[in-house]
Amino acid sequence: MRHADRPDGAPPASLRPFVPLLPHTDPSRIVAWRDTHAVTAAQFLSDVRQLIPQLPASTHVLNDCHDRYRFLVALCAIMVAGKINLLPSTRTAETIRQLQGFAPDASCLTDQANCTIALPQTAFPTLRPEENITFAVPQLVDDQVVAYVFTSGSTGLPVAHRKTWGALVRNVQAEAQQLGLLNASGCTIVGTVPPQHMYGFESTVLMPLINGFAMASAPWFYPADICRTLEQVPAPRVLVTTPVHLRQLISMQTALPSTSLIVSATAPLAPQLAAQSEQAFKAPLCEIYGSTETGQIATRRPTVSQEWNLFPNIQMQRHPDDASDERMWISGGHVEVPMPMNDAIELKEAGRFLMHGRMADMINIAGKRSSLAYLNHHLNAIPGVEDGAFYMPPEKTSGEVTRLQAFVVAPLVETETILSVLREKIDPAFMPRPLLKVPQLPRNATGKLPHAALAELAATFATNKTDTH
Structure with missing residues (x-):
């Protein structure tokens, strides 16, 4: 034992x-x-x-x-x-x-x-x-x-x-x-x-x-x-x-x-x-x-x-x-x-x-501080958004600025409409670049959104973007 x-x-x-x-x-x-x-x-x-x-x-x-x-x-x-x-x-x-x-x-x-x-x-x-x-x-x-x-x-x-x-x-x-x-x-x-x-x-x-x-x-x-x-x-x-x-x-x-x-x-x-x-x-x-x-x-x-x-x-x-x-x-x-x-x-x-939000979700961009929970709150409060989540990729070793991303399930709302509402709610430093539409988020049986699953989703989009260039 x-x-x-x-x-x-x-x-x-x-x-x-x-x-x-x-x-x-x-x-x-x-x-x-x-x-x-x-x-x-x-x-x-x-x-x-x-x-x-x-x-x-x-x-x-x-x-x-x-x-x-x-x-x-x-x-x-x-x-x-x-x-x-x-x-x-x-x-x-x-x-x-x-x-x-x-x-x-x-x-x-x-x-x-x-x-x-x-x-x-x-x-x-x-x-x-x-x-x-x-x-x-x-x-x-x-x-x-x-x-x-x-x-x-x-x-x-x-x-x-x-x-x-x-x-x-x-x-x-x-x-x-x-x-x-x-x-x-x-x-x-x-x-x-x-x-x-x-x-x-x-x-x-x-x-x-x-x-x-x-x-x-x-x-x-x-x-x-x-x-x-x-x-x-x-x-x-x-x-x-x-x-x-x-x-x-x-x-x-x-x-x-x-x-x-x-x-x-x-x-x-x-x-x-x-x-x-x-x-x-x-x-x-x-x-x-x-x-x-x-x-x-x-x-x-x-x-x-x-x-x-x-x-x-x-x-x-x-x-x-x-x-x-x-x-x-x-x-x-x-x-x-x-x-x-x-x-x-x-x-x-x-x-x-x-x-x-979780302490691990606290993010700093350009000297400004926020949390993923706060950002997700405003994203999901937008009419027509069925589900959504921000994602902070790992820091890049090349010295490039790491950009926040967001994934959203909103089949009846234009991407630009969502971004326009977000601009009124959150600091420009935390605007998602890019905001990506998806059919659904990879939530598990209890509704949680594992970080690894979100990272895998982001990697899929990154690969597709690379393949199209």
Whole structure:
């Protein structure tokens, strides 16, 4: 084992506080909807019990279940069995090799018939309904390590972040409070984000489980599927999604199912899209801010204010012992160890702040400073722009001036019209040279726009330009 799965000096489990797997006291309470079939709390616990003896023998299990309900059953069976879920953000061959360096005993539990993950595999089994189910809710130790989530470090290698059961529970309880859902009895969470992604893990799996809501099961990504599911499940409904999925839904130009709340994360949401979404779904839209390291820590309603509001008991401050550290540090609440944020943050009063983009996105041109997030905000606010992003190429060794580029999805708007609006909004030093129209941006399944994918897109245009001369 290359890491510690139990905090140093922790007392025996019998002396540490326990937290239940779920808050339900009524066995008939609905935990999930699988199409139109309701799964009760009793059936869910039965499924967890049935899966435990069929789990891989290893301590560390990569949870590769794409069906959200199967993911939930696998997650809980792994936890109750005293094993640990591995949740890498990608499943490339290189990521899996690096994951094996972290957990040499790692195996994979999957519901995919053609899974290509190069680990010992166990297929998710068929679970049969039981008669005369005993309703007994498992109890987990508060500081039990139940999952490792992974981010890419500065070297590109995955960095593991330990998640304890108690911290995860406190996080999603605070999320429900912040979103005004504490008393939303019977609400159903419909998610478009993969459950292995930290945002999907928290908001579409743990938040319904811990707060007594129901979740919709299948991994929907297409607009028609999302709409059909919203129509099938009972109200009140909460849509947990991303800007890229909202943009696709709005582009359908048809009546959309009403919801009680829309939740968005993974990428900045253009004000125009936020307003369109609220109007189309007849519901308020809240954005969530956080990181894999800290979990979710703040929300805002972008049609009302650009300021973020911290979760209860979360503190944000400069490093008390290092005046040269420009980063904000997060502590308190569910954040077990103070963590630095890599975003440029302007702290306001009463737990509020503004986010000006990632520190790595700060750019300097001709002695002037801006951020890619600020520039992207103005680009995406232009009417007719469906999606857009600025790109700063690497510095040239030849001494030539490096020029900002921008890519835009705007089939009905002329390039010169977009540039004309930008000239009114941003400093001339940051005007894109060139502004390139594309059919779509290379966003991933969660709506994020990886820097490497944007660099590859820029390289493609550069090659085409060279080939035409």
